[in-house]
Amino acid sequence: MRIGIDARFLGPQGIGLGRYTQELVQNLEKIDKKNEYVVFLRQENFDLYRPKNKNFKKVLADVRWYTLKEQLVLPGVFSRENLDLLHVPHFNIPIFYRGKKVVTIHDIIKHKHGGRAATTRAYPIYLLKQLVYRFVISNAAKTASAIITPSKFVKDKVAKTFGVSPKKIYVTYEAGTLTAKERTSVEKKVERVLGKYNISKPYLLYVGNVYHYKNVSRLLDAIKILNEEKGKNVQLVLVGARDVFRQRLEREIVEKGVLKYVVLTGYVTDADLVDLYKEAEAYVQPSLSEGFGLTSVEAMSLGTPVVEADASCLPEVAGDAALYFDPYSPRDIVEKLAKVLGNKKLRESLSKKGLKRAKDFSWERMARETIKVYEKAAKNA
Template sequence: MEIDYINGLKTDEIFGMSKYQSEIHKRLENVKLNRIEYPNISKVTGINKIVEYSVYPFIVKKKVIKNNIKHVTRQDLAFLLVLMKLKRTIVTCHDIIPISYYKTQSPVWKLNGKGLRKAEKIITVSEFSKKEIGKYIKYPEENIEIIHPAVDHNLYYRNRNKMILKKYGIKDNEKVILYVGAEEPRKNVQFIINSFSNLKKRIPEVKLLKVGMPNYPGVRRKLIQQIESLNLQKDIIFAGYVSELALAEIYNAVDLFVFPSLYEGFGIPPLEAMACGTPVITSNTSSLPEVVGDAAIQINPYDVEKFAEEMYEVLTNERLKEEMIRKGLERSKMFSWENSAKKTLKVYREM
């Protein structure tokens, strides 16, 4: 079986949507991928997007093979289905955040919405996202297949060791709270900083480590201003992008993982943290309760004081911490990339 794999920008960085696709497709047997991508020509924000909208459609049109299944791997590439006639089409739609959360009126996202409606099948990542697609795109839910993201248990497993924290100047006696993700408004990083400031008054020897790129214009500058106003410059560390191997080490080194996002199509980091034996506090919104079940503490992501209180409780109550670790390890085992690959192959065969 050969698939026209319409994957957008060619990149070696693995996170979010690219992680989902790479983990599934490296586990598919007897499936050949005709990769249709465009080169990374610039690190300047926006340049690659211009290439995506103006040049990439011509690359796709030239490289697709008539009788192949066409798999568009991201929702923000769905506009391609409007610009050209493609048969036997599947689109993986992780979320429709610009439409459902940010209420965008962007012409590009109107095109993406039209493109999603043209797909013969949509793969999405959660029951929550399936309902959102049905609601906002008006796409028939019977043609939406849920295939969850998962955890690579050969990489993310319990192997506790604090050594990697020395790289970030963190001492052995300091408690460490970790957040992994971007810094766009829905990720709620400002909230984390405010809650951390409250916690710091009760546990002086605590650090907040933030892994991931900003990925949203202007937000990092505002976060730095907020950190300076709270006098937390020495206590909050921005690690930037790290490799998967380093990320697994970081999960295993920290005391608590927090993920108070306002809106997620799924949210892989809480599962990865659980698989490494790290307790998780997350939001009680969007798909996150579906992801973590009863293995994490779920909180209103607008309640700064409550979030700080729960962080304090996990960091000081050993019995609670051990119970959360046990439940988290069990929960993470429910999600495997092998199962996700089998479900993807089933969709291909049915198509």
């Protein structure tokens, strides 16, 4: 079978999608010696990917995502390769591509968590983009021979939202990418990492963007109560690159009077991030909606206790290896965080359970399951 992979997101410029695409391609190379693969890349990541398997080749598809050119030019680029199957690891399948295809839909958060708080653009432009998004993702779901989702939660949402049969939707769980090997064992080096970001122990950690559905605003309320009413003297460390949404959050931090309790690190390297996970009292995930919950899995894999929202896919992925709170209630967030901060045995228990749970997820397993999806999709009419 000749399989195409739209890998224009591959690499760090694609953020989460880039990581998923890179892990997919790398692991398919390791395990699949039977099928042929054509990997489509942009100029920015063309040199980043160097095939090691003779059945893999790369093709330049220098078309930016979410553009008119993507819809009009890309179908021809794909068609010229005479593919038996095309895998697009995001919802943005060109509507004019008529070949057999598999699509990965990581979440449908934009359907539920839209509105003015979800954008920094002029509202009419945002509404137009929403209409286009809804049309493109609906077309992808309905025309794909198979759909891949990272959790049963997303599978159910996709089936109900787009009216497609659950029988053509397959769950392939993803995995964390950080390992303890990247962490230094030198205590002074760890102290330098904490000092580099002005972090004092004890601290709670959150990693990710700060879009409105991530619910970081209620986490700010909780950290204020923890310090001013519960006397916990704990920092909240927020890791993530600075963007317009983070600038909004910076203003909110000042308005809520929690500046002295919060550290905004900006972007951090993977090596530093491992140290930040390992030294945290707990990892906190307050999000109202996730497709998989990658950062929680990373925290578990490094032995960091996880305290997170009882929402979306998070309980499905973490199971009994996390302590859950009502994400709409700052008081309940405080109660669960205080419980973990004040109980060393509970932290140790969550750490052990998390390490065990994290072993259930691997990128190689995800790639093997994806090959099975390809085989089933190829047989579908």
